[in-house]
Amino acid sequence: MSVAFTRMRTGFDSSAMADASWPGCARSLKGVILDLCGVLYDSGEGGGSAISGSVEALKKLKASDLQLRFCTNESQAAREAFVAKLQRLGFDITVPEVFSPAPAAVAALKERGLRPHLLVYDGLLPEFDGVDKADPNCVVIGDAAEKFSYQNLNEAFRVLTGLEKPVLFSLGQGRYYKEMDGLNLDVGVYMKALEYACDVKAEVFGKPSPLFFQSALSDMGLQPQEVLMIGDDLVNDVGGAQRCGIKGVQVRTGKYRPSDERHPTVTADGTADDLAQAVDMILGQRR
Amino acid sequence: MSVAFTRMRTGFDSSAMADASWPGCARSLKGVILDLCGVLYDSGEGGGSAISGSVEALKKLKASDLQLRFCTNESQAAREAFVAKLQRLGFDITVPEVFSPAPAAVAALKERGLRPHLLVYDGLLPEFDGVDKADPNCVVIGDAAEKFSYQNLNEAFRVLTGLEKPVLFSLGQGRYYKEMDGLNLDVGVYMKALEYACDVKAEVFGKPSPLFFQSALSDMGLQPQEVLMIGDDLVNDVGGAQRCGIKGVQVRTGKYRPSDERHPTVTADGTADDLAQAVDMILGQRR
Numbered sequence: 354m355s356v357a358f359t360r361m362r363t364g365f366d367s368s369a370m371a372d373a374s375w376p377g378c379a380r381s382l383k384g385v386i387l388d389l390c391g392v393l394y395d396s397g398e399g400g401g402s403a404i405s406g407s408v409e410a411l412k413k414l415k416a417s418d419l420q421l422r423f424c425t426n427e428s429q430a431a432r433e434a435f436v437a438k439l440q441r442l443g444f445d446i447t448v449p450e451v452f453s454p455a456p457a458a459v460a461a462l463k464e465r466g467l468r469p470h471l472l473v474y475d476g477l478l479p480e481f482d483g484v485d486k487a488d489p490n491c492v493v494i495g496d497a498a499e500k501f502s503y504q505n506l507n508e509a510f511r512v513l514t515g516l517e518k519p520v521l522f523s524l525g526q527g528r529y530y531k532e533m534d535g536l537n538l539d540v541g542v543y544m545k546a547l548e549y550a551c552d553v554k555a556e557v558f559g560k561p562s563p564l565f566f567q568s569a570l571s572d573m574g575l576q577p578q579e580v581l582m583i584g585d586d587l588v589n590d591v592g593g594a595q596r597c598g599i600k601g602v603q604v605r606t607g608k609y610r611p612s613d614e615r616h617p618t619v620t621a622d623g624t625a626d627d628l629a630q631a632v633d634m635i636l637g638q639r640r
Numbered sequence: 641m642s643v644a645f646t647r648m649r650t651g652f653d654s655s656a657m658a659d660a661s662w663p664g665c666a667r668s669l670k671g672v673i674l675d676l677c678g679v680l681y682d683s684g685e686g687g688g689s690a691i692s693g694s695v696e697a698l699k700k701l702k703a704s705d706l707q708l709r710f711c712t713n714e715s716q717a718a719r720e721a722f723v724a725k726l727q728r729l730g731f732d733i734t735v736p737e738v739f740s741p742a743p744a745a746v747a748a749l750k751e752r753g754l755r756p757h758l759l760v761y762d763g764l765l766p767e768f769d770g771v772d773k774a775d776p777n778c779v780v781i782g783d784a785a786e787k788f789s790y791q792n793l794n795e796a797f798r799v800l801t802g803l804e805k806p807v808l809f810s811l812g813q814g815r816y817y818k819e820m821d822g823l824n825l826d827v828g829v830y831m832k833a834l835e836y837a838c839d840v841k842a843e844v845f846g847k848p849s850p851l852f853f854q855s856a857l858s859d860m861g862l863q864p865q866e867v868l869m870i871g872d873d874l875v876n877d878v879g880g881a882q883r884c885g886i887k888g889v890q891v892r893t894g895k896y897r898p899s900d901e902r903h904p905t906v907t908a909d910g911t912a913d914d915l916a917q918a919v920d921m922i923l924g925q926r927r
Contacts, residue, residue, distance in 0.1 A: 501790040507825050528837050536801060538794050542833045549832040550815050550825055
């Protein structure tokens with residue numbers, strides 16, 4: 354009894370508890386996965402703007418001993434273009450560090466001999482340059498924004514209903530994201546629309562697909578429990594990571610809404626006001 | 641044993657069986673509910689065109705002792721306008737015989753003090769003339785067709801997310817309908833999109849809502865088992881009617897597709913090539 358008491362008094366047990374929860378878990382981390390939009394920057398006219406403190410926070414993370422990857426559901430621009438945009442905003446980031454849905458979908462198309470009808474933003478088209486698109490036998494949708502006209506969605510619908518076995522790939526399944534003028538509908542909304550119209554189930558590339566998180570883990574050579582995901586999307590970032598055994602922290606920027614903290618099925622392992630605070634909490638535990 | 645045998649030989653039992661199933665059930669009918677688009681006419685440029693034989697078939701039904709009502713999910717035009725269009729196509733039809741979703745929704749809006757943001761086709765706007773639309777506290781969507789732009793859907797989404805308790809009314813929940821140039825997405829697809837975006841459940845006016853069929857039954861003063869529904873939409877016309885105890889016959893026109901005859905959950909009580917054949921089968925049983 355006195356031994357146990359001593360242990361508690363010396364903080365041995367409470368330290369073990371802290372290690373399992375945020376931010377104590379940061380002590381044993383070997384890697385961090387960051388979402389991009391809503392964590393590093395807010396998208397919008399003219400390329401968007403960096404979220405206050407995030408350029409400096411990324412610098413601090415890069416200077417630490419933690420490995421770092423970026424998992425984004427960005428599907429409006431090819432990787433080269435949006436990485437260049439982030440560099441212009443001041444972020445230290447390179448293409449090989451970034452995992453995005455389009456390259457994962459392209460690999461699946463090639464492996465399965467699928468020829469896509471594309472309903473994507475023009476900026477994403479370069480990702481599909483080497484893909485045969487004649488006589489389509491599947492449909493790929495991304496965050497097409499204003500290209501999600503009635504006519505374009507109807508065209509995708511007609512391609513799907515014309516196939517004996519409709520195949521629909523969706524680059525993410527997000528509900529909405531935040532631009533500087535407010536919330537905007539994301540690709541998942543149109544995925545649900547086509548799923549209902551054609552009575553099919555889409556195959557989702559990007560978050561929260563477990564395969565997507567696993568490809569980032571594998572690239573770092575780390576186990577799930579050694580890695581922390583930081584995102585603004587409770588379901589796709591935090592919930593998706595948690596389903597792979599990765600801890601998930603939500604930042605109160607981007608598409609964060611207060612009701613997320615009372616979500617019926619997903620509870621973040623921790624929350625922080627923004628990336629700057631999250632990084633300070635992580636690095637503070639590791640000193 | 642010999643009595644039973646005699647009954648079978650005289651057809652007593654087989655006649656009882658025939659009365660319960662199509663087309664034998666037509667002998668005891670007192671009323672018929674018809675869908676409009678895909679049964680009487682195919683929509684399309686210039687108001688569409690009558691389906692072969694359907695003008696004459698409607699005349700025969702009207703000349704019979706059967707009561708007749710029309711239940712349509714038409715939500716592109718106000719009743720006066722589309723009834724006038726049907727009259728120009730040669731159909732004997734009047735406004736009071738027609739049940740459509742917008743008037744049912746307007747009644748619910750007024751009863752509950754709801755002020756709608758409308759995402760509907762311009763032609764439907766007259767149905768909402770007497771409704772307060774300032775400072776909206778709900779969203780109503782109809783078959784808005786090309787008005788379902790990204791911008792308009794996003795605007796409806798922003799109204800819903802700005803409400804403490806989002807209320808979404810959908811004028812029908814059809815997946816698609818047939819125009820002369822092919823299948824087109826219907827309002828249900830956009831209802832599913834907004835349901836997913838806002839995590840709400842829409843209230844559906846029109847078929848297959850039981851309240852909608854019941855209002856037509858009540859107007860005729862008939863019981864469900866005295867009435868037959870004829871439609872081209874297996875789920876909304878046939879399945880919706882069946883859930884109210886009304887028998888449902890599917891015609892192989894409009895949005896009918898051969899796969900409907902192998903549908904996992906809805907089986908029509910009967911099928912006919914078109915309205916003309918269905919009416920001949922009904923009246924043939926009643927001679």
